[in-house]
Amino acid sequence: MQTILKIEELAQFILGIYLFSQLDYAWWWFPALLLTPDIGMLGYLISTKIGAFTYNLFHHKAIAIGIGLTGFYLDNPLLILIGVILFSHAAFDRIFGYGLKYPDSFKNTHLGRIGN
Numbered sequence: 002m003q004t005i006l007k008i009e010e011l012a013q014f015i016l017g018i019y020l021f022s023q024l025d026y027a028w029w030w031f032p033a034l035l036l037t038p039d040i041g042m043l044g045y046l047i048s049t050k051i052g053a054f055t056y057n058l059f060h061h062k063a064i065a066i067g068i069g070l071t072g073f074y075l076d077n078p079l080l081i082l083i084g085v086i087l088f089s090h091a092a093f094d095r096i097f098g099y100g101l102k103y104p105d106s107f108k109n110t111h112l113g114r115i116g117n
Contacts, residue, residue, distance in 0.1 A: 006112075010095040013062075017089025020069075024082060031089075034082075038090040045107060053102040060091045060101060 021031045041059030045052030058064065069084020071077070094100075100110030108115040 007096050010092045013092035014089055014096065017085055017092060020085045021082075021089065024078060024085065026082060030082075031086075034086045035090055035093065038087055042107075049106060050104040052107065053104040056107075057101045059087065060094060060099075062088055062091050065091060 018031065022028075038059040041056040042052065044055030065084050065087030067084070068087060069081050072080025072082075072084055095112065098110075098112055098115060100112030103109040103111075
């Protein structure tokens, strides 16, 4: 099952690359911005509960899709870019087993414990 899920996430990451290629940005913006959603981890400096909230905010695919679709609706290329980067980053993370966080520990994710 893990292999199937990783293939699914890889397909979504490839979709993110394709969507980015349809935008009017230089190719180097994609790798340059790909890790920016990890800024959500800064919440862990305050507490695990806040950290889980901020991390999940930046790594939830429905939020990414909502931002991207809002960008399409408003014809706002920056919002589309943000949505594509958030979506791509979330898929990229999940390929490696980093899921949405529970508030008790950074290592406790919806995909299981990190490091087990």
